[in-house]
Amino acid sequence: MTTAAAPADRGAPELVAPRSPRQRTKPGAAKARSNFELYAWVFMRISGLLLFFLVLGHLFIMNILDGGVQRVNFGFVAGRWASPFWRTWDLVMLLLAELHGTNGLRTVINDYAERAQTRFWLKMLLYTSAFLVVTLGTLVIFTFDPDL
Amino acid sequence: MWSWVAHRITGVLVFFFLFAHVLDTALVRVSPSSYNEVIEVYKSPIVNLLEVGLVAAVLFHALNGIRIILIDFWESGPKYQKQMLYIELVLFVVLLVPAAYRMLLHTAETLFGSAT
Numbered sequence A: 001m002t003t004a005a006a007p008a009d010r011g012a013p014e015l016v017a018p019r020s021p022r023q024r025t026k027p028g029a030a031k032a033r034s035n036f037e038l039y040a041w042v043f044m045r046i047s048g049l050l051l052f053f054l055v056l057g058h059l060f061i062m063n064i065l066d067g068g069v070q071r072v073n074f075g076f077v078a079g080r081w082a083s084p085f086w087r088t089w090d091l092v093m094l095l096l097a098e099l100h101g102t103n104g105l106r107t108v109i110n111d112y113a114e115r116a117q118t119r120f121w122l123k124m125l126l127y128t129s130a131f132l133v134v135t136l137g138t139l140v141i142f143t144f145d146p147d148l
Numbered sequence B: 001m002w003s004w005v006a007h008r009i010t011g012v013l014v015f016f017f018l019f020a021h022v023l024d025t026a027l028v029r030v031s032p033s034s035y036n037e038v039i040e041v042y043k044s045p046i047v048n049l050l051e052v053g054l055v056a057a058v059l060f061h062a063l064n065g066i067r068i069i070l071i072d073f074w075e076s077g078p079k080y081q082k083q084m085l086y087i088e089l090v091l092f093v094v095l096l097v098p099a100a101y102r103m104l105l106h107t108a109e110t111l112f113g114s115a116t
């Protein structure tokens, strides 16, 4: 392949690397650029890698090991959460999964909801539910009472 | 292309399940009996079958997610993405079949008693 190929037999146009380095705006520019989407992209991959072990481990222990779900009840939860190890596991898994899923759904909403109003309200609903799930879940793990 | 669609569908599905699952687990903070009651639902044969579906969805999303990460960060990732998809699908079946078998066996044993 020569570089000076005629337009007709040229391959796909050269692609700019995704997430190319930040372009700093001039001091006086109206709106500063943010790297939020880059951080979100990196977060999806780091959280995904951790969730691979946390979530698959959780499913294995809860559904497959020993008697599976058939052995799960209040006493079983009390036994597990007596250990800081499992409480930490569940807390980290809760936070990562909820944030990973919320950010994933944000992408899905951005892809399909075309009206600005619809996008806005769907995202408000999403963030409200995420706040609820994170707060409730964290509270339950921290305040669990085996003698209830 | 279809693996991207499946990744998106399973991701959204699992997200909605997580919402319900945090709510049902929160019942451990209400009373042992209300928690036990809702967990009984998971133990019924029909819901247990749905749980197998959930495990399948999570397993696909997890394996495909690892493939996406390898495509993005491993220098030869884009070159081997097709081969990685085949490995992923083999792993999916090899892991899901025994998992589904064990899950359904536990439920069958509770229903009909252990065979041994």
Ligand code: HEM
Pocket (backbone or CB within 6 Å): A041, A044, A045, A047, A048, A049, A051, A052, A053, A055, A056, A097, A098, A100, A101, A102, A103, A104, A105, A107, A108, B004, B007, B008, B010, B011, B012, B014, B015, B018, B058, B061, B062, B063, B064, B065, B066, B068, B069
């Ligand atoms: C088990 C390990 C998991 C891995 C390895 C994983 C990995 C990934 C990766 C790499 C992406 C792509 C992000 C992008 O394209 O920028 C993604 C997207 C997504 N994930 Fe996960 N994930 C996992 C678990 C979960 C869980 C537990 C949930 C739900 C709470 C979830 C929900 C989603 C959603 C909704 C998306 C967006 C899909 C899209 O944009 O098409 N994932 N995941």
